[in-house]
Amino acid sequence: MRERKIRNMEEFAAKSGVSRPTVSKYFNDPSSVRASTRERIEAALERYDFRPNLYAVNQNRRLTKNIGIVVPNLADPFFSELARNIERRCIDAGFSPTTFSSHGSREHEIEIMDTLRSIRPAGVLLAPLGRSSDRATLEAFCKDVPTVLFDSNIEGIGAAFIGSDPFQSIPLMVDYLCRTGAPPCFFEMPPVNPNANKRRDAYLRAMQRLGHTPHVVRVEGHGWDFEDIGYREGLRVIAEGGLPSQTVLCSNDRLAIGLLAAAYESGIRVGITEECTMRIAGHDDHPFARFTGPSLTTVAQDYKAISERSVETVLKLVEGGSIDDSARDILFDGHLVMRASA
The missing domain is CATH 3.40.50.2300 (Response regulator)
Structure with a gap:
C-alpha cells in the first residue's frame, strides 16, 4: 500500500534520498541518470503517492512540448x-x-x-x-x-x-437563396468579433451585386448566447412584422437555431415544401445543424x-x-x- 501523498518535487526528493535536480532530470529523461539512482527513484514512486507536475517539469526545459x-x-x-x-x-x-x-x-x-x-x-x-x-x-x-x-x-x-473567407461563403449562400426563392434579409449577430461585421458586409455586397435591395435585421443583445438572442429577438421581430423577407439568412447557425424555435412557437412553418411560408439558412455548419427541425441549410466551414x-x-x-x-x-x-x- 502506498504511503501518504507527496505534495511537490522537493518533498519527494527528500523522501527518496536523491537531490531535487537529479529527480527533475529523471522526470525529463529516466535514461539520463545512473541505473542505481533510477532504481531508488522508482522504488520511492512505488512507495509514495506522487506524480510530478508536468508543467513544472517543463519549466526546466529550454523548449517545452x-x-x-x-x-x-x-x-x-x-x-x-x-x-x-x-x-x-x-x-x-x-x-x-x-x-x-x-x-x-x-x-x-x-x-x-x-x-x-x-x-x-x-x-x-x-x-x-x-x-x-x-x-x-x-x-x-x-x-x-x-x-x-x-x-x-x-x-x-x-x-x-x-x-474562413466570409466574402466567398456568404455570397455562396446569397446566390443559392436568390436562385431558389425570395432574396434573403440578413439576421445579424451581435458584433462580438470581427466575423460579425465581415459577414454583414459580405451580405450587403452580394445583394448589391445581384441587383437586390439588402435588408439587415439588427438584434438587441450582446455576448455569446446566440441561441437565446435568435429566439428572443426572433419572437419580437416576428410579432412586430419586422421581417422584410420570408427568406432569412442568419449570421451564424446558433442564431438560426434560435430563430427556428421562435418560428415554431409563432406557428410559422419553415422549409422548402409548399405548406412552408419561411426559409431560414445559417453559416458554419454547427455540429447540431443537421439535427434541427427542419434540418438547417448552411455554409460549412472546413474544420x-x-x-x-x-x-x-x-x-x-x-x-x-x-x-x-x-x-x-x-x-x-x-x-x-x-x-x-x-
Missing part, C-alpha cells in the same frame, strides 16, 4: 469541434495541448495569457475575442510567444491567421483544413522561428450544405 489553445467559448460546439481537431493534431505531432476558454471575457482572456506565459508553451493557437480583446496585451503576448490566430483575425497581431493548417503553421514557427509571407493569412472556402430549412 506544451501547446496552448484558446477559444472564446468552449461550450459553443463550433469551437469545441475546432479545439478537438486541433488537440488531436497536436497530440499526433508529439505535443501536449491545453485548451482554455475565455468565456467571452476580456479580463479572462488576459488571465489566460498570463497563465500561458507561466507554462512556457512552445506555441499558442488563439481564437481571440476580437472587439473585446485588449489589443496591447495581445500584441505583447504574440511578440513573446509564437502565436497563430484562427477563426477571428485582428490585423497586425500574431504570426499568421487561419480561417479539418483550418485545424490542420493552424497546427502546421504553429509547428513551423516552433521549429524554424519564421514562416513565409504567403502562409501568413490563409482563408479557406466554405461549401454549401443544402438541407430542409431553405
Whole structure:
C-alpha cells in the first residue's frame, strides 16, 4: 500500500534520498541518470503517492512540448469541434495541448495569457475575442510567444491567421437563396468579433451585386448566447412584422437555431415544401445543424483544413522561428450544405 501523498518535487526528493535536480532530470529523461539512482527513484514512486507536475517539469526545459489553445467559448460546439481537431493534431505531432476558454471575457482572456506565459508553451493557437480583446496585451503576448490566430483575425497581431473567407461563403449562400426563392434579409449577430461585421458586409455586397435591395435585421443583445438572442429577438421581430423577407439568412447557425424555435412557437412553418411560408439558412455548419427541425441549410466551414493548417503553421514557427509571407493569412472556402430549412 502506498504511503501518504507527496505534495511537490522537493518533498519527494527528500523522501527518496536523491537531490531535487537529479529527480527533475529523471522526470525529463529516466535514461539520463545512473541505473542505481533510477532504481531508488522508482522504488520511492512505488512507495509514495506522487506524480510530478508536468508543467513544472517543463519549466526546466529550454523548449517545452506544451501547446496552448484558446477559444472564446468552449461550450459553443463550433469551437469545441475546432479545439478537438486541433488537440488531436497536436497530440499526433508529439505535443501536449491545453485548451482554455475565455468565456467571452476580456479580463479572462488576459488571465489566460498570463497563465500561458507561466507554462512556457512552445506555441499558442488563439481564437481571440476580437472587439473585446485588449489589443496591447495581445500584441505583447504574440511578440513573446509564437502565436497563430484562427477563426477571428485582428490585423497586425500574431504570426499568421487561419480561417474562413466570409466574402466567398456568404455570397455562396446569397446566390443559392436568390436562385431558389425570395432574396434573403440578413439576421445579424451581435458584433462580438470581427466575423460579425465581415459577414454583414459580405451580405450587403452580394445583394448589391445581384441587383437586390439588402435588408439587415439588427438584434438587441450582446455576448455569446446566440441561441437565446435568435429566439428572443426572433419572437419580437416576428410579432412586430419586422421581417422584410420570408427568406432569412442568419449570421451564424446558433442564431438560426434560435430563430427556428421562435418560428415554431409563432406557428410559422419553415422549409422548402409548399405548406412552408419561411426559409431560414445559417453559416458554419454547427455540429447540431443537421439535427434541427427542419434540418438547417448552411455554409460549412472546413474544420479539418483550418485545424490542420493552424497546427502546421504553429509547428513551423516552433521549429524554424519564421514562416513565409504567403502562409501568413490563409482563408479557406466554405461549401454549401443544402438541407430542409431553405
